[in-house]
Amino acid sequence: MIANISFSQQKKEQSLFEKEIKIHSDPFIREKHFYKAQSFFLQKEWDSTLVYSAKQLSQSVKDSKLRDYCHFFRAYSFNKIKLFEEAKKEFAKISSDFKFYTRVNIYLGEIALELSEFQKAIDYFTRIEKLDVNDYGLIGVKKSGVEHNLGICYLHLKQYDKAESYLLQSIEAPEIKTDTLKLIRFYGGMAISNYEQYKDQLAIGYFLKAYQLSKYTDDYTIRQNTALNMAVVEENRKKFSDALRYRKEYEKWTDSLNNQNKIWEVAQIEKEFAIKEKQKEVSLLQAENKAKIAERNGLFYSAIALLVLLVTAVFFYKEKVKVTKIITTQKEDLDALNATKDQILSILSHDLRSSIIALKYSNRLLSDELNPKKLDNVNNLLDQNSTMVNSLYNLLDNLLHWALSQTKQSYFEITSLHLFPITEQVVYNYLPLMKEKNITFTNKVLKSDMILADQESLKIVLRNLVDNAIKFSEQEGAISLYTENNDHGYCDLIVEDTGAGMTEVTRLELLKDSVLLAKKEHEDVIGTGLGLQLCKTMIKKNQGKFSIDSTLGKGTKMIVSLPKALNNG
CATH class of the missing domain: 3.30.565.10 (Histidine kinase-like ATPase, C-terminal domain)
Structure with a gap:
């Protein structure tokens, strides 16, 4: 028996959709129950989402948009926990002007596909198919996914020409070329379509491609199904040694899945045992508490006194920590200011000393030149002195502005x-x-x-x-x-x-x-x-x-x- 390979919605697309849901439902978060329902919805805690959305609906909800979001949260949660009939009922209560009504049709189509209601699924998916190409981006849905679902529906209805047409259209999308899971899904659908039409050569090629690609996934179920398909194909071709090899691989992945299930079951048993043990401890503590009521009443006032003392100690400790932080911050600021001061003083002491020595030397030369009245040399020395004085003035002016900027006084x-x-x-x-x-x-x-x-x-x-x-x-x-x-x-x-x-x-x-x-x-x-x-x-x-x-x-x-x-x- 050939195994059909199915896939859930892409996580990335789903995450983007959930962000959009949050943005557009945020205006209603002042409603206490709705706020909790939205929070649990985003945390994927479906049972809690159902509880609080029901509480919100139990109140008088006048806003139609708020009602739509509550019904959507409930329908989405029922769908996630595989209660498809309840999900259909909640989706049916959503008005057609709901912001994400197009997604409602998609989910109804997926539910119909899960329930093997293939003609209903086709009706829903065909509505989405008629959308403009640009509209797909606005609703966060890939057209290739809709085309693939239509192909699967027609495949189950044995309308192979339509099935293969839609499957081939779905594989043309650019993002499919690098998506291993979607390629396996495509090859699996094409293989089943050709196999049921007795086009064995074409079918075997697709089965083999799906099997080879499955080696690059960590999904045990996919590996199990592709190995089983190859085993069935080889048995029908009388290649029993190859069929046996694929059967062994199938059993290996089956054992892996069983081990996972056993681990989960053991974890559940341990959890239940821990709960029972905890319940016993609670019962024992309750009995001990009854015996200690009298003693506790006697210590009540002492506990209050100790609590007051503890609060006082904590208060003074926090005040001490606060003062210590202030002192530490002030010390760091003071160290930084001292470092800046030392830096400026070091530079100024060097450069002012150099400039003053140069002026002193220049003035001595000026004095020597004045005696023999060498006026040309005197003018040159005066120009040099003027330049040095201007430089010193600029230095002091910059120093003033620097100090003002560092002390935030300007x-x-x-x-x-x-x-x-x-x-x-x-x-x-x-x-x-x-x-x-x-x-x-x-x-x-x-x-x-x-x-x-x-x-x-x-x-x-x-x-x-x-x-x-x-x-x-x-x-x-x-x-x-x-x-x-x-x-x-x-x-x-x-x-x-x-x-x-x-x-x-x-x-x-x-x-x-x-x-x-x-x-x-x-x-x-x-x-x-x-x-x-x-x-x-x-x-x-x-x-x-x-x-x-x-x-x-x-x-x-x-x-x-x-x-x-x-x-x-």
Whole structure:
């Protein structure tokens, strides 16, 4: 006897459907019984789902949608526990305007197929078959599954042409090609159809394909059925040695299934025994409790006193833990602040000392040059002193802003800003410095560019980037300021120079998100790296991004990406 191979609905599709059920039934979760029914439904506890959906229906339910969901939960649960007649009754109570009414027809078709009511099943599946291709995706159903079920129905009705037509249609779906279980189901259906029509060669080919594919599954039932089919086929072909081999394999999988059933039965017996033993213990405890009632009454007030004492102890313990956590947090914050302070003091002590020594030496040279009135040398020394003083001023200014940002004392407000006037205002103060080094400057920032940022912190970022571009540019160099809009959500502000550039190692070090301040490679330029660290802090605070594009000896691009305002093109 040839064994028919059947499969349940796909777990992935079922999971998606259950998520949809939850989303659309959530408006009714304020109903206490319905909320529990929905929860148990999603947990696949069908008995509890039936209990609480019945309780909800026992009340006066005026909302038709709520009634539909209750009947659907009940019908679905009855279907899962194989009470098909009860499931049919509940499905029949669901109105046709129910959100998932198409699924109702599918389940009724599957129930009719289980009950061997093949013509009824065909009626239900044909309704689904008439849907548009796009509608299948909306209801979470695969068309190939409906076509396969129709093929099985016609196969049982011995309408082999229709059966094979639908089975062949079902296998054309792209997802079937990689689904082992669905391929076995297809080959099994085609094999039975051809075998019953005495097309033995075709049938045997399909039986063999189903058998070979079953080796890649962990389903004992499928392996058992495909092995049995091959045994029957080989017996009919008088190939008894092959038939015996398949019979032995069939018996092996039968034994495996029996072992599983025995394990389950033993587990059930152990469970029942444990329940009986527990019941005995409960009865014994009840008897002991009756004997101890008098003693318990005497200890009642002592227990209350102990409970009060315990609650008090727990309260003070929790307060102690809370205070300890606060102290630990404050200590960690203090350690972080001390580390930052030590770091800044270490850098400043070195760089301020170096700058002051340089000023001291320069002033001595200035004094020596004044005596013989070498005015050209005096002017050069004054220019150098002015540069060093400006650098020290920028250092102290950055230090102030750094301290304010670290202690959260600075005013900060993100607003919609026109970028062009801010760049013009910042760059204006640096034009004399550019003129001293004969640096060509261009501002190509679009006047239409608008960004979301805090104005003062943006100015700090621009001042530091422009100042760095001037420092590292040679005589007759060029600096340009422009924007790019490659990202829909961000506007890129770029400060580009033709200066010294940097190595890839230095570029990556400067981009690291570290508490350590980056040092400059060029020792002839006064700097601590505090300005660049401050820039990264301010850009991050403005919800922006920072990047560097540089080649040693060819120049550098400092790229600040800031969120666009809504009305920015």
